[in-house]
Amino acid sequence: MKKLRKILYRSFEEPLGSSENGLLEAGLNASEELRKEKRDILKLRENLSAVKADFSFGFEQKVMNAIRQENNPVATFEILPVFRTVAFSGLAAILIVLVGVYFTDGSLNIDSIMGISKYAPDLGLLAFL
Amino acid sequence: MSIGKKLLGKEQSKYEDDLILVNRAIGGDTKAFEQIVKQYKPMMAKVTIGMVGNREDAEDIGQEAFIRFYRSLHQYKGDASLGTYLTRIAINLSLNELKRRKSNLQVSLETKHESGYSDRRSFQKRDNSELVQEALSHLETKYRSVVVLRLMQGFSTKETAKILKIPSGTVLSRLARGQDRLRQIVKSLESLTPVGGQTIEKSNTLNIEINHD
Structure with missing residues (x-):
């Protein structure tokens, strides 16, 4: 029986010689157990080849992002476009204010920027008190 | 032209197409590499999921395999087909x-019970494919790798031997033993029959004996 089982398993993988083929045929005709084993193995092989497996959606992108990061680590440090817009707008507003201050006060010292250039320090202090 | 020759021609043309893609990728064409990833993703998924059992870990391994291949693109000389080459990386990873996990030599099905596998509804939902995948996870690694490559992925005995770097005879003997063990494991899993809202185990535990050849 052990020999027959060995031949049975090999028969799934490679063509048998005529004598082995005859032996297996005879064994299968004589033994229900061996026939069942053959059916089980065929079913198992069928189920194994039918297994469907796939990675989740976006796998390729994950791989390519990792590769791009590896190729060019600096380029991957991307500021979100919305932050860039806010930063540029803020910078433009500051420049406009500075130009405005320069034209009204004629200088860009800290008092002018703060809008207190027309006040003497003591007056400011008195006003505060 | 005979079918065999036609098939050989197809394989040859695939091999040449792959080489072109690899050469383009070496030249810095990331689109070419993306095409390789797309082409070999299903194969990579089948091999890694078959080997490690769960998709999350399999995806990490798949990603790492493609990245390692990218890093060593220039080392690919086309001695083996791209599928074989990538599978070798995936199998090694x-x-x-699996070594890292230090999987238990004896798997108690009671543990699975607690993790929900023996839940009546999940048993009823499980189809043949799921049952086989579950059984695979109980199979010892050396048999599993052969079964996954030869029977799930459909590599030939020679290709399987080449990927695993073992003789063809060893592939055949491991395949025979692997199928035999898998058949027994499937039987044990099937013997957990749901009755009256409770799962009755015909055999209390599924003891996986490891045969060393």
Whole structure:
């Protein structure tokens, strides 16, 4: 029986010689157990080849992002476009204010920027008190 | 032209197409590499999921395999087909992962019970494919790798031997033993029959004996 089982398993993988083929045929005709084993193995092989497996959606992108990061680590440090817009707008507003201050006060010292250039320090202090 | 020759021609043309893609990728064409990833993703998924059992770990291994291939693109000389080459990387990474997990030699089905596998509804929902995948996870690594490559992925005995770097005779003997063990494991899993809202185990535990050849 052990020999027959060995031949049975090999028969799934490679063509048998005529004598082995005859032996297996005879064994299968004589033994229900061996026939069942053959059916089980065929079913198992069928189920194994039918297994469907796939990675989740976006796998390729994950791989390519990792590769791009590896190729060019600096380029991957991307500021979100919305932050860039806010930063540029803020910078433009500051420049406009500075130009405005320069034209009204004629200088860009800290008092002018703060809008207190027309006040003497003591007056400011008195006003505060 | 005979079918055999036609098939050989197809394989040859695939091999040449792959080489072109690899050369383009070496030249810095990331689109070419993306095409390789797309083409070999299903194969990579089948091999890694078959080996490690769960998709999350398999995806990490798949990603790592493609990245390693990218890093060593220039080392690919076309001696083996791209599929074989990538599978070799994936199998090695999967084996490392399995070693890391230090999987138990004896798997108690009672543990699975607690983790929900023996829940009546989940048993009823499980189809043949799921049952086989579950059984695979109980199979010893050396048999599993052969079964996954030869029977799930459909590599020939020679290709399987080449990927695993073992003789063809060893592939055949491991395949026979692997199928025999898998058949027994499937039987044990099937013997957990749901009756009256409770799962009755015909055999209390599924003891996986490891045969060393």
